[in-house]
Amino acid sequence: MIEVQNLTKRYPGRTAVDGISFTVGRGEVVGFLGPNGAGKSTTMRILSSFMPATSGTVRIAGYDVFHQPDEVRCRIGYMPENNPLHIDMRVRDYLKFRARLKGLGIGRSRQRVDRVIEQCGLKDVEKRIIGQLSKGYRQRVGLADALVHDPDLIILDEPTIGLDPHQLRSVRALIKELGRQHTVLLSTHILTEVEMTCSRVLILNQGRILAADRVEDLESRFSQDGRVVAEIDATPEAIREAFRDLPEVAALEIQAAAGAFQRVAFTPKSGQDLRPLVFEQVRQHDWSLRELTRPRLSLEDIFIQLTQKKKGGDL
Amino acid sequence: MGVFLTLVRRELGAAFNSLTGYVVVAITLLLAGFGLMDIVQRLNSDRTPSPIPEIFFADGIVFWLILILTTPVITMRTFAAEKALGTYEALMTTPVGEWQVVLAKFTGSLVFYLLSWSPLIGVLIVLRQVTQQPQLLDPWAMCGVLTGIACIGSTFLSIGVFASSLTRSQIIAAMTSLLIGIGMWTLSLRFSQADTTGDRLGRLMDHLSVTHHMQDFARGVIDGRALVFHLSVTFFFLFLTQRVIEMRRWK
Numbered sequence: 001m002i003e004v005q006n007l008t009k010r011y012p013g014r015t016a017v018d019g020i021s022f023t024v025g026r027g028e029v030v031g032f033l034g035p036n037g038a039g040k041s042t043t044m045r046i047l048s049s050f051m052p053a054t055s056g057t058v059r060i061a062g063y064d065v066f067h068q069p070d071e072v073r074c075r076i077g078y079m080p081e082n083n084p085l086h087i088d089m090r091v092r093d094y095l096k097f098r099a100r101l102k103g104l105g106i107g108r109s110r111q112r113v114d115r116v117i118e119q120c121g122l123k124d125v126e127k128r129i130i131g132q133l134s135k136g137y138r139q140r141v142g143l144a145d146a147l148v149h150d151p152d153l154i155i156l157d158e159p160t161i162g163l164d165p166h167q168l169r170s171v172r173a174l175i176k177e178l179g180r181q182h183t184v185l186l187s188t189h190i191l192t193e194v195e196m197t198c199s200r201v202l203i204l205n206q207g208r209i210l211a212a213d214r215v216e217d218l219e220s221r222f223s224q225d226g227r228v229v230a231e232i233d234a235t236p237e238a239i240r241e242a243f244r245d246l247p248e249v250a251a252l253e254i255q256a257a258a259g260a261f262q263r264v265a266f267t268p269k270s271g272q273d274l275r276p277l278v279f280e281q282v283r284q285h286d287w288s289l290r291e292l293t294r295p296r297l298s299l300e301d302i303f304i305q306l307t308q309k310k311k312g313g314d315l
Numbered sequence: 316m317g318v319f320l321t322l323v324r325r326e327l328g329a330a331f332n333s334l335t336g337y338v339v340v341a342i343t344l345l346l347a348g349f350g351l352m353d354i355v356q357r358l359n360s361d362r363t364p365s366p367i368p369e370i371f372f373a374d375g376i377v378f379w380l381i382l383i384l385t386t387p388v389i390t391m392r393t394f395a396a397e398k399a400l401g402t403y404e405a406l407m408t409t410p411v412g413e414w415q416v417v418l419a420k421f422t423g424s425l426v427f428y429l430l431s432w433s434p435l436i437g438v439l440i441v442l443r444q445v446t447q448q449p450q451l452l453d454p455w456a457m458c459g460v461l462t463g464i465a466c467i468g469s470t471f472l473s474i475g476v477f478a479s480s481l482t483r484s485q486i487i488a489a490m491t492s493l494l495i496g497i498g499m500w501t502l503s504l505r506f507s508q509a510d511t512t513g514d515r516l517g518r519l520m521d522h523l524s525v526t527h528h529m530q531d532f533a534r535g536v537i538d539g540r541a542l543v544f545h546l547s548v549t550f551f552f553l554f555l556t557q558r559v560i561e562m563r564r565w566k
Contacts, residue, residue, distance in 0.1 A: 045404070048408045049408065050404055050407055050408050050564075051563075051564070052564075069410075070410040073408055073409055073410040074410050076408070078405070078408045080401055080404040080405055080408075081401070082401055084400050084401030084402040084403075084404065084405055085402065085405075086325070086329070086400075086402055088328070088329060088332035088333065089328065089332075097321060097324075097325055098405075098409070100317065100318060100321040101318060101321065101322070101406070101409040101411055102409050102410065103318070103409075103410055105317075106317070145405070
């Protein structure tokens with residue numbers, strides 16, 4: 001659906017996107033993950049043919065973004081950053097207006113507007129003025145706008161920014177729903193969002209793709225080498241003694257925690273899951289255990305790992 | 316065509332839904348009111364008063380004040396506001412052509428501008444009823460006045476649309492077109508008042524003088540050269556606007 005090759009965008013004095021290549025297949029839901037200024041929005045703007053690239057090629061549904069922009073525009077539903085809407089218009093009028101702009105006839109646009117209003121749960125507010133709607137509803141109007149011409153590909157630039165937890169949940173559910181019929185590319189800087197909605201993730205930093213993987217694979221790749229943390233009610237010496245002779249444990253760090261507990265971090269030798277082993281040891285010694293987890297990496301940690309790796313490679 | 320009309324409707328909707336739209340109408344009405352006072356005074360004091368259109372559109376400055384003050388306010392919104400809001404991005408990622416967008420924004424502004432003049436036309440008709448002197452308001456002169464309002468308005472509006480396409484700040488857009496407007500008006504005044512018979516440059520400037528054009532129009536003289544001049548200037552600025560948009564889209 002999307003084929004990007006060596007895409008580069010330079011602004012005067014700054015390279016926003018630096019020779020990235022990736023493909024997105026039909027029916028995938030792909031997340032663009034990265035900190036602010038990583039080049040997510042720039043890439044999306046190029047993909048949606050809002051602005052041209054400095055070099056490289058982008059093909060969407062087989063059409064070149066630079067040479068056949070109108071073909072591409074017909075096939076993309078794009079929600080720009082911050083979800084800009086004409087706030088003085090009523091929901092239904094706005095969607096109708098957008099449908100007409102996207103080349104739908106009068107009859108067809110009415111039909112499609114009815115459909116997306118239903119799909120995005122806007123029936124109750126269709127006659128309200130957009131400026132008076134809550135942010136969650138506005139976001140849905142933006143999504144409905146992206147959907148209204150039944151595009152093959154939907155590009156959403158930070159669709160959940162600034163929403164409260166309730167609204168977040170409903171917008172995410174909606175995006176997931178869309179993923180069943182459309183190819184979706186969305187950007188975010190929230191890791192859990194990618195986990196919840198996407199099948200694949202592209203991590204972008206400083207204009208380059210650092211990692212492109214399925215979400216599960218990425219997690220196992222970066223799960224801190226399978227580190228396990230436990231809080232055990234025992235003396236540090238006893239804990240060291242108990243785990244000393246186990247071949248599976250490569251290292252352990254002990255820190256005092258609240259109460260008589262010790263916070264112990266175990267590192268396995270060959271990446272296996274140490275949790276059953278730790279539990280077994282605790283049970284044998286009849287200690288009490290109040291936590292046993294394999295900490296998941298936050299986006300921050302993944303970035304730190306990825307960027308450090310990068311630096312090491314350059315040296 | 317359908318898309319074009321949809322865009323024009325949106326432009327008009329935006330003008331009427333915004334405060335600036337009503338500010339424009341208010342400015343026009345207020346200044347037209349002053350103009351009316353002027354007309355009434357002159358009709359009272361002069362033994363043989365000039366026809367009303369000439370008093371209002373040719374001799375007085377009220378017409379020019381309205382034109383110069385309202386056109387930047389009408390057009391400043393067209394591109395700058397959409398860029399600032401981000402809706403410009405949403406607009407330009409739909410398969411609409413650049414010309415469609417430019418012409419729709421211009422047409423929307425022109426229709427709104429003409430609508431904002433409509434109360435004044437009403438005022439003139441009332442005057443005609445009150446004075447009972449049909450020769451003061453002859454239909455040909457009215458046709459000329461309407462043509463003048465539309466033609467000279469188009470020129471100023473196209474400059475405004477162009478200024479708006481250059482920036483994302485409505486204030487900068489308005490100031491730019493205001494400056495160009497004032498410049499054109501003062502230069503025109505200067506050259507239509509100077510005694511320029513014989514001097515080639517002077518005659519040329521006289522042909523280009525917008526105040527001279529309006530004096531002709533107000534007398535009911537619809538000069539083809541003036542029409543061509545205003546249509547070409549309008550087209551020229553719309554062409555520049557289209558180029559600016561295309562450049563930003565693809566360069």
